[in-house]
Amino acid sequence: MHLESLSLLNFKNLEEVDLQFSPDLNCFIGNNGAGKTNLMDAIYYLSFCKSFLNPVDGLNVRHEEEFFVIQGKYQRLGQDESIYCGLKRGQKKHFKRNKKEYQKLAEHIGLLPLIIITPSDIDLIMGGSEERRRFLDGLISQYDQIYLDHLLRYNRALLQRNKLLKQFASERSYNEDSLDVWDEQLVHYGNLIHLKRVEYIDRLQPVFQQYYELISCGNERIGMEHQSQLYETDFALLLRENRHKDRVVQYTTVGIHKDDILFNLGDYPIKKLGSQGQKKTYLVALKLAQFDFIKAMSGMTPILLLDDIFDKLDKSRVEQIVKLVADDHFGQIFITDTNREHLDQIIRQVAADSKIFRVSQGTVREQNHEEK
């Protein structure tokens, strides 16, 4: 699957853009703030119906303009697909596939698989447990609708249970039967979610390890340790044991919504002891593992966006990443960089077709390979 062409109107700092892409490798070069990442964001929009940088749609309209339009033409499973996303300030976002408007945006997610590797991935390591749960839940639910349904139901039951605990406190009342029934819902869905999380982490781990070794040219063991209270105690029992505490603090203190993933390098958490380069390598390996996963599940090769990933990596790791993504295993790739050197190095390695685009102050121009 690949993106053949992209047109933009008033998207962020990009006033008008019309680009034809290579099915293999596309490079955006330009200074910081020129608009390279905004091009990546537009491509991301067409897969996920939203920005990876700014969740408020209206803020992605170019300054002093009223609307933005993103249009992409794809080749997917031997068919042309035309995707349209338009937003007028203050109105509902329009999202169309082959001129037909989607009833629900969720129907579109998964149609055009895509993986992005970006500097903000660092939140996965440095941020709170919520970031890691979201990563894992996103990975699983992208191709497991039932998991997503269970997760939504669990969260709903959690909200209701917390509300009930607050009510007990404010009304100075207590009704065991009322609480029991929500506990049983949490236990039912929580156990199903737990099993899936265990399964998926087990499947992701070896792929992740392999990529890390390839990039770092070493044999450091990396680990994803799933932390869940459900490993030690039966969930129903856990809720029982903490019922008194929950009533005092007026929310649910135990359950799969407290899960975390501990990212280890050797025997140590990478959050505390990893260098910047190690962390970056870690994230690239993790995302490439996710790439393999989605490729296997969707039966399509996802589009790969590499946003400014070479910064802070030493020369040998850059070379390894370049070697990796030049492999046939990956399909269409988009890369941004401020530095032409990295890109030339990649282009030399990749026998396949490539295009270079120069981005400056919101305009984009295709460049010949000889131009510097």
Place this chain on the structure above:
Amino acid sequence: MMTEKFPSRLLENAVNEFAKLPGIGRKTALRLVLHLLKQDVADVEIFGHSIIQARTEIKHCKICHNISDGDICNICSQPDRLPEIICVVENIRDVMAIENTRQFTGLYHVLGGIISPMDGVGPADLEINSLIERVRSGNVAEVILALSTTMEGDTTNFFLYKKLKDFNVRISTLARGVSVGDELEYADELTLGRSIKNRLDFESSLSQ
């Protein structure tokens, strides 16, 4: 909103009352009141009276708690219905949806809502005790739990199941597959009719 200047206090009062209705904003309220002012006085009296009468004279059936003109509703008083099968629903709209399928010949039990702490509704606010009493009386062979498949509907079904499972009755639920949010009200008649005929034991539905 309080900055609106009405030329008449009576007009303002009427607008305020309409604006208390669900889904009615102040603009719509004003439009409705102005419309009524243009009608014949007799017509507006009929309109007002019908609302007061509905509120003061409509009763709830002593058996199923459905809205009724008399002490016993017109479903419970039909001689050809089977009183040993009870279908538990959330409200009168669900009764109407199931009646439209013409596939159900038992009686109903209208709970008057579903358990939802977020909406301030607990088990005590619903017609649960009266359902247990109906079952305890011994003339019931089957209870069909037909609440929506939302998290709250599901939870209420489950709550009722736990209260009823020790009685000697079959407890069943609608065969509806795993689709989410298919409120009874919106299910088409054919599907709903089929799911009432092909209902399954509640306990076996739990493992889905």
